[in-house]
Amino acid sequence: MGDSTAPATRAARALDLTELHASLTDPVLDAMNFLNEVVSRFPEALSFAPGRPSEGTFATDDPARYLRTYTDHLKYELGWSEDRVRAQLFQYGRTNGIIHDLIARTLANDESIHVSPESVVVTTGCQEAMLLTLRALFARPEDTLLVSSPCYVGITGAARLLDIALCPVQEGATGPDPKAILAGVRQTRAAGGRPRALYVVPDFANPSGASMTVAAREQLLEIAAQEDLLILEDDPYGFFVREGSSRPTLKALDRERRVLHLGSFAKTAMPGARVGYVVADQEVIGPAGERTLLADQLSKIKSMTTVNTSAISQAVIGGLLIESDCRLRAANADAIAFYRTNLNTLLDELERHFPAARRRELGVDWNRPDGGFFLVVTVPFLADTKALEHSARNFGVLWTPMSDFYLDGGGSTQLRLSCSALTPEQIRDGVSRLAAFITGQASRAGR
Structure with a gap:
């Protein structure tokens, strides 16, 4: 027999989309x-x-081999005990990552980017690198991010999730024109905004395929220094040259630590690993005069979002880097x-x-x-x-x-x-x- 005391079924209350975050519309x-x-x-x-990259070069047994290469590196080259290796793979691990040293070595070999491993934050894909960087740098309502127009939707979407103001800078045949960027900086200031950073893909940009000349890169760095502007450089496609030779990254040309270099192994290694990184070697001065790296500040944010990047994924990428002698360009x-x-x-x-x-x-x-x-x-x-x-x-x-x-x-x-x-x-x-x-x-x- 039915229970006559059971409460009557009530219709579930629907949520009003207009009461959710504005970015969802x-x-x-x-x-x-x-x-x-x-x-x-x-x-x-x-x-x-x-x-996405082609799957034709992937083999299903590659991840297992790379993982073994990495653990052998820890045991036989670095002299780690079995217990220490186990903890490295199975525990949460260092917030900023466990393959930061291998990434720093690879950047030096491939891009002539010479930074300390401590300035590298290993992230869950480059998308997390963008979110961490934007959250750390954009502190005031008037802080504005300049972006190329057209622009990769991952960065504009992330900015909107964080309620960051955007200023589009028209892109030309060879990428964003430094003069247009300067005009965007001054236009932002005139409107009461604070131009905080520029996001740019200098090589074969998504979506346009445009690339900046070396002269334009040098000019952009001069403008950044002159206007107190940071540059968020995203470089997933730089290896894949069709004509001519590769150009130096903005970070390789950076002499004043104006550039935060965002990277990913999605195109050059294995997208399924979801491993990216950001080079944040800028110095940060605290209220009592204490000095840290921006990478350390990004670590605080990461600890409250993804906690740390998968140690297994990092180990797989680490093994790939070791097998390639930390020369990913040659391996590609x-x-x-x-x-x-x-x-x-x-x-x-x-x-x-x-x-x-x-x-x-x-x-x-x-x-x-x-x-x-x-x-x-x-x-x-x-x-x-x-x-x-x-x-x-x-x-x-x-x-x-x-x-x-x-x-x-x-x-x-x-x-x-x-x-x-x-x-x-x-x-x-x-x-x-x-x-x-x-x-x-x-x-x-x-x-």
């Missing part, structure tokens, strides 16, 4: 979820959307050649389907990056989510709307293509499908 935070949803709905479509030689071939194939196929006369007739064009994973195609129609769904359903090809990367309403007739996760054969097939889509849309737009 920001289109930037929806962009990634929408793209993932479209990819899952059209699994047979060839996708130029994700900026095959990957560099693969991505170079892919980007050349993408450019060649676009040229084949849209020769100069046809480009002029349709109003189609694209940039030609010197490396990296991305390029941008300009089209004569609205390249929005509706067009993306039409492209996926009827032509079997995916791409990313560029409007997601702009803070100031740009990119409405542009789409980003990423060639990193495809084979050359898939790129050729994908561009053929894309060309059919673009031609059809252009015809509908009256071109």
